[in-house]
Amino acid sequence: MNISGTPSELIHVIAILILAWLLMGFSRRFIRIFRGYMSARAATLEDVRRVDTLARVFHHVATVVISLIAGMLALSEIGISIVPILGAASVVGVAVGFGAQSLIKDYFNGLFMLLENQIRQGDVVEVSGKTGVVEDVTLRYVSLRDYEGSVHYIPNGLITMVTNKSRGYAYAVIDVSVAYRENLDSVYEVMREVASRLRASQDCGVKILEDIEIAGVQDWADSAVMVRCRLKTVALEQWSVRREFLRRLKDAFDVRGIEIPYPHLTLCAEQDKDGSAPAFRIANKSEAASVE
Numbered sequence: 001m002n003i004s005g006t007p008s009e010l011i012h013v014i015a016i017l018i019l020a021w022l023l024m025g026f027s028r029r030f031i032r033i034f035r036g037y038m039s040a041r042a043a044t045l046e047d048v049r050r051v052d053t054l055a056r057v058f059h060h061v062a063t064v065v066i067s068l069i070a071g072m073l074a075l076s077e078i079g080i081s082i083v084p085i086l087g088a089a090s091v092v093g094v095a096v097g098f099g100a101q102s103l104i105k106d107y108f109n110g111l112f113m114l115l116e117n118q119i120r121q122g123d124v125v126e127v128s129g130k131t132g133v134v135e136d137v138t139l140r141y142v143s144l145r146d147y148e149g150s151v152h153y154i155p156n157g158l159i160t161m162v163t164n165k166s167r168g169y170a171y172a173v174i175d176v177s178v179a180y181r182e183n184l185d186s187v188y189e190v191m192r193e194v195a196s197r198l199r200a201s202q203d204c205g206v207k208i209l210e211d212i213e214i215a216g217v218q219d220w221a222d223s224a225v226m227v228r229c230r231l232k233t234v235a236l237e238q239w240s241v242r243r244e245f246l247r248r249l250k251d252a253f254d255v256r257g258i259e260i261p262y263p264h265l266t267l268c269a270e271q272d273k274d275g276s277a278p279a280f281r282i283a284n285k286s287e288a289a290s291v292e
Contacts, residue, residue: 010078012077013074013077013078016070016073016074016077017070017074019070020066020067020069020070023066024062024063024066027059027062027063027066028059028062031055031058031059031062032055034055035051035052035055038051039051039052052120052121052122053114053119053120053121053137054114056121056136056137056138057114057137057138057139060138060139061139102155102157103140103157105156105157106139106140106141106155106156106157107139107140107156109156109157109159110137110138110139110140110141110142110156111139113137113142113156113159113162114137114139118162118164119134119137119142119162119164120134120137120166121134121135121136121137122134122166123164123165123166124164124165124166124236125144125162125163125164125165125166126162126163126165127142127144127154127159127161127162127163128154128158128159128160130144130146130152130154131144131146131147132144132145132146132147132152133145135151139156140155140156141153141154141155141156142154142156142159165235165236166235166236167235168235169209169232169233169234169235170232170233170234170235170236170237170238171230171231171232171233171238172230172231172233172238172239172241172242172245173228173229173230173242174228174229174230174231174242174245174246175218175226175227175228176191176226176227176228176229176249177221177224177225177226177227177260177261178224178225178227178253178258178259178260178261179223179224179225179258179259179260179261180224180225180261181259182225182258182259184217184225184227186256186258187227187258188214188227190249190252190253190256190258191212191214191227191229191249192211192212192214193252194245194248194249194252195208195211195212195229195231195245196211196212197248198241198244198245198248199211203244204240204241204244206234207233207234207237207240207241208231208232208233208241209232209233209234210231210232212229212230212231213229213230213231213232214227214228214229215228215229215230216228222263223261223262223263224261231245
């Protein structure tokens with residue numbers, strides 16, 4: 001290995017580094033212009049998110065490629081032959097490949113997730129048992145911030161299934177519990193009235209896409225009849241619509257006198273064979289004190 005450092009070669013190295021710096025700046029500017037151009041022509045917010053995600057990935061890839069090429073050219077200019085380095089890199093690459101299969105899997109999975117548009121920056125997704133807002137997507141990992149503010153870094157190789165809660169529309173699924181003695185037709189009527197007023201309101205009207213859909217009796221619980229309904233909403237607004245609907249439904253039930261049950265226990269006296277049962281004796285505090 002012959003290392004030389006003549007002034008002309010040093011000038012060439014400096015020129016290569018400056019050119020690499022300029023190329024990085026040009027690539028960032030080009031990607032920024034491309035992102036603005038595509039975002040301005042995006043039909044939906046989902047398209048804008050996809051453009052932003054791809055722009056961030058292209059920026060990382062361009063930085064790595066330009067750095068590697070500039071590094072090899074600089075080494076070649078100062079007299080370090082890159083041929084042995086490339087040969088050694090190929091041998092080491094085979095050895096590393098066996099030990100870094102998970103890393104390679106991360107990059108392949110990340111590439112296909114981006115090509116298939118499974119995850120974008122700003123989406124709310126569930127992956128590997130974690131749910132949160134996607135803050136960053138790379139070929140290596142996906143970072144999520146959950147409701148508590150914690151950030152989860154999930155390698156793409158561990159992602160086998162993606163549940164995206166941000167595509168197109170969503171449903172606010174609500175289970176309403178009422179007492180067994182209540183008339184279900186009256187309950188349905190109140191639910192429709194509350195949903196209609198909610199859709200006509202200024203705050204939630206733009207979030208709800210269709211009228212309420214009442215599926216009917218979902219289950220017979222221990223102390224209540226479970227009625228299931230759902231509201232079609234804009235993506236990511238299903239939780240706020242659900243909370244406001246339940247708040248308004250609680251007020252409407254109170255006005256109509258519809259009971260929202262809670263777990264309770266019914267006591268029955270032991271019956272004789274003829275079906276009769278002794279009456280319970282109820283004593284007030286003064287009687288109980290006199291007995292003691």
